Amino acid sequence: MKITVDLGRCQGYANCVAAAPDVFDVDDATGKAVLLAAEGDAAEIREAARSCPVAAIGMEE
Amino acid sequence: MRGVTIVGASLAGVSVAEGLREHGYQGPVRLVGAERHLPYDRPPLSKALLRADEPEDPPLLRPRSWYDDNEVELLLGRRATALEADRSAVVLDDGERLAWDHLVIATGSRARRLPGLDGPSVHHLRDLDDARRLRGVLAEPGRLVVLGAGFIGLEAAAAAAERGWTVTVLEREPAPLVRVLGPQAGALCVRTHLARGIDLRFGAAVAETCPAGVRLEDGSVVPADAVLVGAGAVPNTDWLSGGGVEVDDGVVCDAHGRTSRPGVWAAGDAARWRNELTGRHRRVEQWTSARDQAALAARAIATGDAGGAGWAGPPYFWSDLFEHKVQFCGHAEPDSTVWTAHDGRRSLALFGRGEQLEAVLTVDAPRLLGLGRRKLAERTGWAEAVAWAKEAMQ
Ligand SMILES: Cc1cc2nc3c(=O)[nH]c(=O)nc-3n(C[C@H](O)[C@H](O)[C@H](O)COP(=O)(O)OP(=O)(O)OC[C@H]3O[C@@H](n4cnc5c(N)ncnc54)[C@H](O)[C@@H]3O)c2cc1C
Ligand code: SF4
Numbered sequence: 001m002k003i004t005v006d007l008g009r010c011q012g013y014a015n016c017v018a019a020a021p022d023v024f025d026v027d028d029a030t031g032k033a034v035l036l037a038a039e040g041d042a043a044e045i046r047e048a049a050r051s052c053p054v055a056a057i058g059m060e061e
Numbered sequence: 062m063r064g065v066t067i068v069g070a071s072l073a074g075v076s077v078a079e080g081l082r083e084h085g086y087q088g089p090v091r092l093v094g095a096e097r098h099l100p101y102d103r104p105p106l107s108k109a110l111l112r113a114d115e116p117e118d119p120p121l122l123r124p125r126s127w128y129d130d131n132e133v134e135l136l137l138g139r140r141a142t143a144l145e146a147d148r149s150a151v152v153l154d155d156g157e158r159l160a161w162d163h164l165v166i167a168t169g170s171r172a173r174r175l176p177g178l179d180g181p182s183v184h185h186l187r188d189l190d191d192a193r194r195l196r197g198v199l200a201e202p203g204r205l206v207v208l209g210a211g212f213i214g215l216e217a218a219a220a221a222a223e224r225g226w227t228v229t230v231l232e233r234e235p236a237p238l239v240r241v242l243g244p245q246a247g248a249l250c251v252r253t254h255l256a257r258g259i260d261l262r263f264g265a266a267v268a269e270t271c272p273a274g275v276r277l278e279d280g281s282v283v284p285a286d287a288v289l290v291g292a293g294a295v296p297n298t299d300w301l302s303g304g305g306v307e308v309d310d311g312v313v314c315d316a317h318g319r320t321s322r323p324g325v326w327a328a329g330d331a332a333r334w335r336n337e338l339t340g341r342h343r344r345v346e347q348w349t350s351a352r353d354q355a356a357l358a359a360r361a362i363a364t365g366d367a368g369g370a371g372w373a374g375p376p377y378f379w380s381d382l383f384e385h386k387v388q389f390c391g392h393a394e395p396d397s398t399v400w401t402a403h404d405g406r407r408s409l410a411l412f413g414r415g416e417q418l419e420a421v422l423t424v425d426a427p428r429l430l431g432l433g434r435r436k437l438a439e440r441t442g443w444a445e446a447v448a449w450a451k452e453a454m455q
Contacts, residue, residue, distance in 0.1 A: 012386055013379050015349065017431025026427035028407060031386060050356075053104070053348065054120075 001039040002060040007032050009056040019051050020044035033057075062088045063160045065362060068141045068151060069167035069297070070094025071103065073329025073351040075122045077165050078133045080359025090133045091159065093151075095168075097138035098189055099125055104348060106192035107213045108381045111199060111220035119189060141168070144304025146322050163362050166301070166312050166320070166327035167355070170294035170346055175208070177269035184289045186213055195289065199224050203286030206230075206275050208267055210237035210247070212380045212387075214291025215254065219383045222257050229283055230254070231265040231275070240293065241378065241389065242410075245399040246422050249408040253383040294346055296331045309333070311344040316371025318358035326362065328354035337373040338438065339392045339419070349377045375420075375437040388430040391420030391437050400447050402454040409433075411450055413443040429453055 003023065005016075012031035016024035023040040026033050033056070042061060049057040065081060067074045070092045078090050094100065100122045109115040128135050136153075143152040150160045172185035184195050195217070199205075202225035207214045210232035218228045230237075238247035254261060266278040274285030296311045307313045307321035311333035318326045318334065328334075329351035333344040353374055361367035380387040393399075393412040397419065401410040409429055412420035418441050421433030432453070436446055 012427045014388060014427040014431045014434075015377070017428070018374075018377065018390070018434040021431060021435050024431075026431060028426050028428045031425070031427060051349065051352065053102070 001042065001045075002058075003035060003038070003045060004058040005033045005035060006056045006058070009054045010052075011054050011056075013053050015051040015053065016048035016057060019048035024048055063149070063162045064089030064091065065163045065165065066091045066093065066151060066159050066161040067165040067167055068093050069169055069329070069331065070096070070100045070135065070137060071167065071169055071329070072100075072122065072348060073169065073331075073355045074165070074167035075100045076352050076355030077167060077328060077359045077362075078131065079123075080356045081363050082131045082133070084360050084363030086359075086363035088162065090131075091136060091161075092128075092133055093136045093139055093141055093153065093159070095138070095140040096188060099135075099137070101189060103188075106189065107186055107216040108220070110192050111196055111217060111224075113200070113224060117193060117196065119192075141300055144301050144306065144325075146305030146325060149324065162324065164325045165318075165358060165362075166298075166306075166325065166331055167329050168297035168300070168331045170296045170330040172290065173292045173295050175267075175290055175292050178208070178267070178275075178288065178290055180270050182285065182287050183270060184287060186217060186289060186291065187294070195287075198287050199226065202226050204229070204274070204284055205287050205289065206283050206285035207289045207291055208275070209291035209293070210234075210251070210261065210263075211240060211291050211293060212238065212378075214289065215251065215382055216380060217289050217291065218254060218259055219257075222254075222259055223383070229260040229262065229285075231267055231277070231283065232261070232263050233266055235263050237261065237263075239395075241393070242422060243393045243395045243397055243399065243412070246393070246401060246410040246412070249401060249403065249410060249422065249424055250380075250382060250385075250387050253385060257383070294330065296344065298331055316373070317361050317367040318354055318372075319361075319367060326358045328358050334372050336376065337371050338375055338440075341392055343392075345376045347376055347378045349374075375434060377434065385425050386427060387422070387424050388427060389420065389422045390430060390434045391418075393420040398443070400450065402450065404454050407454070409450055409454055411443075411446055413446070416442050416444070418443055418446040
């Protein structure tokens with residue numbers, strides 16, 4: 001599994017944190033997403049990617 | 062096979078089409094939308110799009126090729142005018158009648174109009190045409206009066222102030238953002254508005270527009286070159302009258318999107334779903350809810366199975382006010398218990414009822430929002446949540 005976050009696009013909405021809290025975090029200082037793990041629950045990660053309002057998350061299974 | 066007809070080609074409608082194909086639905090999918098634009102994302106209309114240095118077009122929800130690739134037939138610039146549920150059909154404005162196996166109502170909501178407030182200087186902010194018009198007006202600085210201190214009004218007020226406008230916000234309620242946040246927590250969201258010189262007046266009852274600006278009920282006049290009415294939204298359900306589905310402040314739905322009529326579904330701003338986590342049966346006008354509902358309805362239609370968990374995520378909303386990110390998750394009531402903290406940079410508010418945490422608000426603290434949202438989903442008790450919040454804000 002390969003998870004990517006395009007930090008140029010990321011707006012810190014934290015939808016990804018809500019969808020997959022074990023994989024995504026948002027740094028309060030930068031307001032950008034942080035990857036906590038290289039893999040995790042695929043359904044949760046897919047949901048995170050889909051719920052990102054700016055489509056910043058990529059995933060290859 | 063007549064397939065699925067989706068009325069309303071915006072976030073909920075497009076998400077239903079996408080969900081149907083993801084779940085392997087093979088039949089025809091038709092998306093009917095009153096706007097002539099390719100479906101686009103609405104939140105930027107009151108944010109980036111009002112700024113001078115941002116492109117004039119909001120992001121498309123999907124590129125044009127996506128509709129072809131997924132065999133989603135787009136009927137844009139066409140409006141549904143009547144539902145004939147008994148005949149499993151909808152009628153369009155040009156008289157065409159579309160028959161369906163499943164109908165999804167995703168007609169969203171529109172800006173509420175206020176009586177006495179009309180004329181060329183009066184704006185509303187709901188669609189791309191509204192936003193382009195307001196953006197054009199903001200190019201030359203002047204005086205803007207915003208009616209209503211809700212999120213859209215406050216976002217537009219911030220954008221106008223950044224473009225050199227003198228801005229007055231008039232709100233009938235005693236505090237900002239009352240409808241979503243109740244009377245106590247809104248103050249956390251308007252610090253920067255006050256710091257940048259925006260005049261926020263509460264308990265201000267506006268009567269009408271006048272040549273100089275707007276006249277309040279007490280007779281005083283607030284001068285304005287442009288007026289933005291941000292008085293909330295009403296669901297686009299008029300076209301359903303007499304059609305055979307129950308409508309009561311939105312199309313009434315269960316936690317899976319089923320209406321009172323088999324084969325007819327609804328999602329997004331136009332629908333009123335039951336939420337299994339909060340137990341509430343309320344219409345919400347939020348991006349994430351529209352998307353979540355659409356995904357659930359699409360899955361149920363495609364798989365023929367509306368069993369399992371329904372809509373159970375805590376409702377979630379964000380807003381950008383100046384450079385600040387406001388995020389809110391859950392449901393607050395006017396009489397919720399509220400706990401707030403501000404540490405000079407971040408703000409956090411918790412809302413509770415009895416022993417239960419029921420909502421979380423953050424300003425510039427996305428991480429705390431993510432954690433708070435998890436606490437809501439886990440049905441964390443109030444005392445435990447406050448203890449967490451105190452530690453988090455140290
Ligand atoms: C300016 C603005 C800023 C926002 N900012 C945020 C934000 O920051 N965060 C957040 O969570 N939410 C925000 N929202 C709310 C969010 O955009 C909505 O919840 C979301 O757009 C709802 O999607 P929807 O598809 O249900 O309805 P809508 O987006 O309202 O779309 C409904 C579509 O149906 C069409 N239609 C209506 N009647 C008919 C008919 N009879 N026949 C055919 N088509 C019809 C309409 O033209 C429209 O295109 C904002 C909304 C606005 C207007
Ligand atoms: S949801 Fe998207 S924009 Fe939001 S924090 Fe995650 S990656 Fe960034």
